[in-house]
Amino acid sequence: MKKLLLLGVLVLAVFSTSMAQTRQVTGKVTASEDGAALPGVSVSLKGSSRGTTTAADGTYKITVGDGAAITFSFVGYKPQTVSVGSQSSINVVLVSDASELNEVVVTALGLTRTKNSLPYAAQQVKGEELTRVRSGNAFSQLSGKVSGVQITQGNAIGGSTNVVIRGSKSLTGNNQALFVVDGVPVDNSVTNSSNQRTGRGGYDYGNAAADINPDDIESMTVLKGAAATALYGSRASNGVIMITSKKAKKGLGLTINTGLSVGTIDRSTFPKYQNQYGAGYSDPYQKDGFFYFDANGDGQDDLVVPTSEDASYGTKFDPSLKVYHWDAFDPAGPNYQKAKPWVAAANTPDKFYETAISNNTNISLDGATDKGTFKLGFTRNEDRGTLPNSKVSKNIMNLSGTYAISSKLTASAAANFSVVDGLGRYGTGYDGLNVNQNFRQWYQTNVDILEQKEAYFRNNKNVTWNWSDPSTAAGLKPIYTDNYYWTRYQNYENDTRTRMFGNAMLNYKATDYLNVMGRITMDTYDEFQEERIAVGSTDVAEYSRYDRHFEEINYDLITNFDKNLTKDLNLKALAGLNLRKSLNRSIYAITNGGLIVPGLYSIANSKGTVSAPSESYNPREVFGLFGGATLTYKDFLTLDGTIRQDKSSTLPVANNAYLYYAGSASWLFSHHIEDLPWLTSGKLRANYATVGNDAPWGSISNVYDQPAPFGSTILFSVPGTQNNPNLKPEQTISKEIGLEMAFLQNRLGFDATYYHTNTLDQILPASVTTSTGYNSTYVNAGNIENNGIEFSLYGTPIKTADFSWNVNVNFTRNRNKVLSLYNESQNLQLASFQGGVTLNATVGEPYGILKGRTWKTLNGEKLVKANGRYDVTTTTTNIIGNVNPNWIGGVNNSFRYKNVTFSFLIDVKSGGSVFSLDQYYGAATGVLEESALLNDKGNPSRNEISAGGGVIMPGVKADGTPNDIRVENWYGTYGYAYNPQHAFVYDASYVKLREANLTYSLPRALVAKLGGIKGVDLSVYGRNLWLIYKNIPHSDPEENLSAGNLQGYQSGAYPTTRSIGFNVKLLF
Amino acid sequence: MRAVNTNSQQGGNPGWHEWAMMYQLNNACNTILDAVDKTTFTGDATAKKNAIKAWAYTWKGLAYARLGSLYYAGLIVNTPSVTNNVYVSKEAMIAESNANFDKAATAVNASGASSDFSEIVSALIPDFFQNDKGAVPTAGQWIKNLNTMKARNILVNTPAATMTAAQWDAILTLTNAGVGASDPVFAGNTNANGDIFGSSNYSVAARAVGSNASGGTYKISERLIQDFNAGDQRLAQNFKVYTVWVGNSDRGNAFNTRYAIKDGGNGLAGVYTYVNRTAGNAEIFLLGSYEENELMKAEAKLWKGDVAGAAASINAVRAYQGAGIAAITSTNAAVVKEELRKERRVALAFRGLSFYDARRWGVLENGRTGAVVISKDGSSISTNATIKYGYLDYWDVPNNELANNPAGAGSAPTTNPK
Incomplete structure (x- = not known):
């Protein structure tokens, strides 16, 4: 090695003495691993500012003088410097640089830092990892790929994604990460109603960050702690997901992706029905067998299915018994006035679910010259869900360009335009618009779902199995439940969101170390949601519309300084200001008392007088001043400090400015360790940061609200929450230490972080003495602590020319604790759900504790009463669950053999509780298979005790002896009627084969023959292929209601969709 | 009641609701009283201000009456949006109720002669209340309504057995100046829009x-x-x-x-x-009614020894409601007393008064006999069941209040010693 160096010096010395001449050098740059041409490689003359980049075919052309040396550098590859000598053609093979530590990482405000100098945790995910399994939503694809981030997504199409970094910090405020695309903060509001979030019905409209085009993402960097995000100010207190969009490369490039996927429900996440007993309730509720009246007009009374009863604790099936079912009362049906055998339905409700079909096409075109670059992309994604009549489509167009006005001044602009249209999103929660409310809770096992389908489509009428009273003509209407096809095809919603976000920027490079950037960014969208209930439904016909406009404009001015102060000391500094103006404006109107003309959905078609629409108008302005400095000594020691002051319009004038700061340090200790061949690099980092947060809009001064008038009397009233003119900003204090090490030439490495945060002075509505006339008042109170460990491991166990195997492991363990609330208060109820269960923040417990009734116990055993049923507490404040997982993690394996790559991701969540209202009711109504098992005597447990039936509930009697009291297995035995809420809290752990992908890249030789095409990738992929492990019966443990703070509750849960797709990628 | 009287029960604590709602009503009235003198009115400003004050004091009187008639102690709060921690006895709450009814009467008298009085009152009472018994009252009719409420404050907060002659005299005086058969009362109503009351769920009935x-x-x-x-x-x-x-x-x-x-x-x-x-x-009676007034009068007459007068009042109520049964002719005080008990149950059903009656007649404490009860399986109907209630006569102050506003020095006991 030393000899070689010496030789190089000698060669240089020789050439430096010769005469300077200029000539042209050409060549091609290729990649070592596959020989493919590398476009966009920076080709620069060493020691000068001159340079170029390689064209799309990897070729370059550069004018050099004698004795020059050319440096070739490209992200992800080791830079290479070649002395020109007398050569006129230099072909270079770049070797990929597996060193994670030398990676360039994009940090807050789009600054780039090398990873080995970064003093805080930032984890990067490449765009291709997010699009390997094609879907319209890049964020749901993050699950398991980054440590410290908990992603939760329900199974409804277009549903919202909950993204929480390092645990929940705010008691009642926002805990979602901030999304930033190329410096543009992108709004991620969830507009789901409070009813929807608490499981009382409504639609999950998804979150707004889903408008980001996954195919335009070059990389996603997750900035996890306050030290990393402090420059973004208060809004980034929950961490930032920074997206860097793809950059144009020299020449013209065209990429086309097109593919299709199909999905079916995972049967293991849907109820298994018992098939021995049919419609009806039993004792003790109301024992009823069949209805008995003249159903066919022959003057004789007949046995009729009790259609109004939505349970399956009725008569035992008996094919020899002929009874009149719901369809005997449908004059248009083939069984009108006909009896049928009393048997279980041939087609259970899983047949209601259809095959989901998604197609996704993306075209991106980019190009660059010496003067400028441009990029144009279009993505269309259409998802047809597993429910009939459901579709969410997305059309996204993005355009960006840069232009070098002079050598010092560069202008750039980017715009992203999207239209998202939803139709027939899935109804959620305990509501008739959610078909699962019945399928999982209130159903008759004798109802054949496909017969219901035929009954609806015959005349598009609401022919339900759930006739109110089939003995009278007036009773031939649904009592509780509409025909599910009627629900899907008549009572549907539709929505659309039109959005524009982008920026315009001027960058002035004053000197080689000083650079000034001015930028205006904008994010604006309008959304429109229509919901309807048709005339003829169980519920009163209704139409509502919601119009919302959002806009945010940021004005940024940032000066950057980057200079080597001495040979060993580099200073990077910045100073800037940011003015953020945002506006949220909406109007919601709903009809009253029904619709006059069926099928006409307009507010004017309201039967009753329409109340004034509810309107909101929330402007907000935050002005920030910030600065930062990074000192790097000899590439191994880095000190970083940032400071920012925000002034927010939502805080009282006296307290509206708040300052926060961060200090970080990193030490590349491996710099001092030589002669350890196995150690590639090692870095230690530590930081401390504070970050503030302003108040919710409109929480400072008391105002009257204006309720709907009483007749013609106009009202103003005092609202239930008292505002507080003395609010201070919230504060999060964060500490973090981390260790990053790489071994064996980067074949193995890890990044481990320990963090600790306290969020103090939280702004929350605390319940107060009602004798003030208020229920609650805004206060600064409370302290939540989070501490945790994040661990990422990467390794390349095998690497040969033809075959390689890469493993990535991510592990996150967060411990969260509520240290205090307002005054002496020990509990803050976050939500009250149907089923008598509440979600709480309780002092001394993690944030998100489920409370409800539990069993009384004796020596740890469940106590039964003298009647043999469980003894249940009367108090509802027992802790019965904690929604926070014990740990989460993901393991990704990828294999490459020549042109074939195969990868799969296992996603794991351990622990965390979920309350299932589906089991609470479903186990009571007798629809599930476990309600009709054989008992300990081997007899049908539903037989009366006198006939050998009945069951013995596991537990002990008051005297401590094992329970031996046999009870009837009747309505409620396993469900809510005889069991506490605690019985329906399940461990939400799961192990999922989340993603698998097999890609075949056509051999270069073959592609070359196709002409004009540079590459063809064919891939097959699958998502949610296998739910390997779970503990909740009949359901997907990950299913939830909506993104937000209210987690750990299922009602009318949707089954997992297992999808398989095919994609073709063409590179021109 | 006591098992769930904890702050964490929030709305699940049955004792919380009446307390919170009445203090919200009280605070709304305090807010009005605070603002009314700072507001400029056209026309006869004094009359208009007094009409508004009369309205606020009347509802404050109701709030204190309801609180003092149900809770063992309460808070007197006459400033908007704040509270204090000096709990006072239920008797002091009733006294405060009467004081507010008196202030209301003063304001009505100061305003009633002006034509601007009815203009304001017509605007305060929702238009769809203003028919039949809910018609806009004159000043005199308003005072009658206040008198009926003051009579109720005495009657329902003293056990019937320990009522003094002076109390019966006061009730007789008040009810003689109370709501008459043709007087409008403060009655709510429903409308198609469901403002205030939904037409299908406006009451227990x-x-x-x-x-x-x-x-x-x-x-x-x-x-x-x-x-x-x-x-x-x-x-x-x-x-x-x-x-x-x-x-x-x-x-x-x-x-x-x-x-x-x-x-x-x-x-x-x-x-x-x-x-x-x-x-x-x-027809939703927000304050008193003719029937209540007349039956309180009957009870006072009975205890004063005017059995025939008592029977006449009961007969008048029965006639008013179209009961269609023969008039009481008995002069036996015990018979008339039983008729009075039954008539209060029947004529005043669903008006939020029967708990008070059960309390003052000792039913809560002593239970009742001769009750009709249907057995568990529905197969037999007993007509001579004995029922023991054992309900608290006055509820403890809800813990939702005490947890956030502990009793300060000089407070009356907040827990019923029973």
Whole structure:
């Protein structure tokens, strides 16, 4: 090695003495691993500012003088410097640089830092990892790929994604990460109603960050702690997901992706029905067998299915018994006035679910010259869900360009335009618009779902199995439940969101170390949601519309300084200001008392007088001043400090400015360790940061609200929450230490972080003495602590020319604790759900504790009463669950053999509780298979005790002896009627084969023959292929209601969709 | 009650609701009183301000009356949006109620002569309340309503057995100047829009309507039905008898019943109906009523020894409601007293008064005999059941309040020693 160096010096010395001449050098740059041409490689003359980049075919052309040396550098590859000598053609093979530590990482405000100098945790995910399994939503694809981030997504199409970094910090405020695309903060509001979030019905409209085009993402960097995000100010207190969009490369490039996927429900996440007993309730509720009246007009009374009863604790099936079912009362049906055998339905409700079909096409075109670059992309994604009549489509167009006005001044602009249209999103929660409310809770096992389908489509009428009273003509209407096809095809919603976000920027490079950037960014969208209930439904016909406009404009001015102060000391500094103006404006109107003309959905078609629409108008302005400095000594020691002051319009004038700061340090200790061949690099980092947060809009001064008038009397009233003119900003204090090490030439490495945060002075509505006339008042109170460990491991166990195997492991363990609330208060109820269960923040417990009734116990055993049923507490404040997982993690394996790559991701969540209202009711109504098992005597447990039936509930009697009291297995035995809420809290752990992908890249030789095409990738992929492990019966443990703070509750849960797709990628 | 009187129960604490709602009403009135003198009015400003003050003081009087008649102690809060921590006894709360009714009367008297008085009052009372008994009262009629409430404050907060002659005299004086048969009262109503009251669920009675004995959310008690005299047209008008409905066995026998209430009556002309779910036809007594006033008068007369006078008042109420039963002719005080008890049950049903009556007559403490109860399986109906209630006569101050506003020095006890 030393000899070689010496030789190089000698060669240089020789050439430096010769005469300077200029000539042209050409060549091609290729990649070592596959020989493919590398476009966009920076080709620069060493020691000068001159340079170029390689064209799309990897070729370059550069004018050099004698004795020059050319440096070739490209992200992800080791830079290479070649002395020109007398050569006129230099072909270079770049070797990929597996060193994670030398990676360039994009940090807050789009600054780039090398990873080995970064003093805080930032984890990067490449765009291709997010699009390997094609879907319209890049964020749901993050699950398991980054440590410290908990992603939760329900199974409804277009549903919202909950993204929480390092645990929940705010008691009642926002805990979602901030999304930033190329410096543009992108709004991620969830507009789901409070009813929807608490499981009382409504639609999950998804979150707004889903408008980001996954195919335009070059990389996603997750900035996890306050030290990393402090420059973004208060809004980034929950961490930032920074997206860097793809950059144009020299020449013209065209990429086309097109593919299709199909999905079916995972049967293991849907109820298994018992098939021995049919419609009806039993004792003790109301024992009823069949209805008995003249159903066919022959003057004789007949046995009729009790259609109004939505349970399956009725008569035992008996094919020899002929009874009149719901369809005997449908004059248009083939069984009108006909009896049928009393048997279980041939087609259970899983047949209601259809095959989901998604197609996704993306075209991106980019190009660059010496003067400028441009990029144009279009993505269309259409998802047809597993429910009939459901579709969410997305059309996204993005355009960006840069232009070098002079050598010092560069202008750039980017715009992203999207239209998202939803139709027939899935109804959620305990509501008739959610078909699962019945399928999982209130159903008759004798109802054949496909017969219901035929009954609806015959005349598009609401022919339900759930006739109110089939003995009278007036009773031939649904009592509780509409025909599910009627629900899907008549009572549907539709929505659309039109959005524009982008920026315009001027960058002035004053000197080689000083650079000034001015930028205006904008994010604006309008959304429109229509919901309807048709005339003829169980519920009163209704139409509502919601119009919302959002806009945010940021004005940024940032000066950057980057200079080597001495040979060993580099200073990077910045100073800037940011003015953020945002506006949220909406109007919601709903009809009253029904619709006059069926099928006409307009507010004017309201039967009753329409109340004034509810309107909101929330402007907000935050002005920030910030600065930062990074000192790097000899590439191994880095000190970083940032400071920012925000002034927010939502805080009282006296307290509206708040300052926060961060200090970080990193030490590349491996710099001092030589002669350890196995150690590639090692870095230690530590930081401390504070970050503030302003108040919710409109929480400072008391105002009257204006309720709907009483007749013609106009009202103003005092609202239930008292505002507080003395609010201070919230504060999060964060500490973090981390260790990053790489071994064996980067074949193995890890990044481990320990963090600790306290969020103090939280702004929350605390319940107060009602004798003030208020229920609650805004206060600064409370302290939540989070501490945790994040661990990422990467390794390349095998690497040969033809075959390689890469493993990535991510592990996150967060411990969260509520240290205090307002005054002496020990509990803050976050939500009250149907089923008598509440979600709480309780002092001394993690944030998100489920409370409800539990069993009384004796020596740890469940106590039964003298009647043999469980003894249940009367108090509802027992802790019965904690929604926070014990740990989460993901393991990704990828294999490459020549042109074939195969990868799969296992996603794991351990622990965390979920309350299932589906089991609470479903186990009571007798629809599930476990309600009709054989008992300990081997007899049908539903037989009366006198006939050998009945069951013995596991537990002990008051005297401590094992329970031996046999009870009837009747309505409620396993469900809510005889069991506490605690019985329906399940461990939400799961192990999922989340993603698998097999890609075949056509051999270069073959592609070359196709002409004009540079590459063809064919891939097959699958998502949610296998739910390997779970503990909740009949359901997907990950299913939830909506993104937000209210987690750990299922009602009318949707089954997992297992999808398989095919994609073709063409590179021109 | 006490097991769930904890702050963490929030709305699940039954004792919280009346407390919170009445203090919200009180705070709204405090806010009005605070603002009224700072506001500029056109026309006869003094009359207008006094009309508004009369309105606020009247509802404050109701708030304190309801609080003092249900809770063992309370807080007197006469400043908007704040509170204090000096709890006072229920007697002091009733005194504060009366003081507010008196302030209301003063304001009514100071304003009533002006034509601007009725202009303001007509605007304060929602238009759809202003028909039938809910008509806009004159100043004199308003005062009568206040007197009836003051009489109630005395009657319902003293056990019948320990009432003094002075108290009976006061009730007689107040009820003689109380609501008459033709006077408007502060009565609410429903409208199609469901402003304030939903037409199908505006009261317990409205929610007990049903086409079988399971009724609605609420059930009709067999014990209410048994207090109707034979032939009382109000029974025929308002109730229908069905096959026995048996509730969840784990909830005891109290709800088991044969009766459901009939919406809008069974078509008997001139007979009082408890429920009318057609929008605009409800009658919701927010303060007192003629029947209540007249029956309080009857009770005072009875205790003063005027048995015939008492019977005449009861007969008048029965005639007013179209009961269609023979007038009481007995001069036996015990017989008339029993008729009075039954009449208060029947005539004042669903008006939020029966708990007070059960308390002052000792039913809470001593229970009752001769009650009609349907057995657990619905197979037998006892007409001579004994029921022990053991309910608290006055509720403890809800813990939702105490947890956030602990009793300060000099406070009265906040827990009923019973």
